[in-house]
Amino acid sequence: MLNQTIPLLHVLSELDIPGLIELSSSVEWDYNAEELRTVLAIGTVYGHKNEANQLVSCAAVIPYEDQLATIGMVIVHSSCRGLGLGRSLMKACMEAVPLDSAIMLIATKEGQPLYESMGFVTVDTIHKSIRKNVSPLTNEPASEFVDIVPMKESDLTAAIELDALAVGSKRSAFLYTRMQQAKTCLVIKDQEGTIVGFGFAVQGPINLVAGPIVARNSAEATSLLCKLTEGHEGHIRIDVPDGQEDFLRFLAQNEFEKASQPPVMIARANSLPPRSGHYFGIGAQIFG
Known part of the structure; x- marks a missing residue:
């Protein structure tokens, strides 16, 4: 990848999944084919290809339902940095979002200056934590008045509504697709049988990723995580x-162990949408 002619920008498809996996591995990100199919199913992925048709960059934009979109998976291969590919990717993603919609992303340290130059401001942070111990998690039961049970497809409507309050926008397509992908899907029901929280766990190449997790309080969130x-x-x-x-x-x-604490940035708005405070684990950084 030594040719420094400017690669061409493309809209990517499932045929590009092998190239996306190779590109993400070059920056030590653990995307697999199943995760990338989820991204491609609910969003648009752009990428530059060089003259040998090798993928040398990518970025994804995912629209949600209430004037909010997220951008993620912004990668430029080390051999092609300094050519303006990152800015080109961001421009394409932002132009795909209606002007009346806010755009959110979770930034890397390397990407933050570019995002700031394109109008993004820091509004929050994310605590990325990883556990390598294989012993079970330990906690006290959340309450004798709640039950944690497997999620049924008929529960998804309630989960979408809870997620919308927690995140500030409905994410119906994301949650439906994530449910198909997840290794485990659970809901919390109160003593009347009303769904008051939910959580997914998705197996990646390296880590079991817990999220999204939505619950009324920390006790219920910890019980969900343990289950x-x-x-x-x-x-x-x-x-x-x-x-x-x-x-x-x-x-x-x-x-x-805390692996990093990346900033949450937003453009076309002064702050994140109103949130209920019930968001305990994000689905993945690309999904916000």
Whole structure:
């Protein structure tokens, strides 16, 4: 990849999944084919290809239903940096979003200056935590008045509504697709049988990724996390929005180590949409 002619920008498809996996591996990101199919199913992925038809960059934009979109998976191969490909990708993604919609992303340290130059401002942070211990998580039961049970497809409507309050926008297509992808899907029901929280766990190439997790309080979120990871003997990753201090203390007590604390940035708005405070684990950084 030494040719420094400017590669051409393309809209990518499932045929590009092998190239996307190779590109993400070059920056030590653990995308697999199943995760990339989810991204392609609900969003648009752009990428530059060189004269040998090799994929040398990518970025994805995912629209949600209430004037909100996310951008993620912004990668430029090391051999092609300095050619303006990152800016070209961001421009394409932003132009795909209606002007009246806010755009959110979770930035890397390397990408933050570019995003700031394109109008993004930092509004929050994410606590990325990973646990390598294979022993079970330990916590007290959330309450004798709640039940944690497998999610049925008929439960998805209630989960979408809870997620919308937690995130600030409906994400119907994302949650439907994520449910098909997930290793485990659970809901919390109160004593009347009303769904009051939910959580997914998705197996990646390296980590079991817990999220999204939506719950009324930290106790219920910890119980969900314990159930989602029950019997899992590998690494566990969870990315927690700012403000969930009790939940973060639980993670520290259970040997989760903070891997990074990336900023949440937004453009075309002054702040994130109103949120209920019930968001304890994001689905993945690309989904916000």
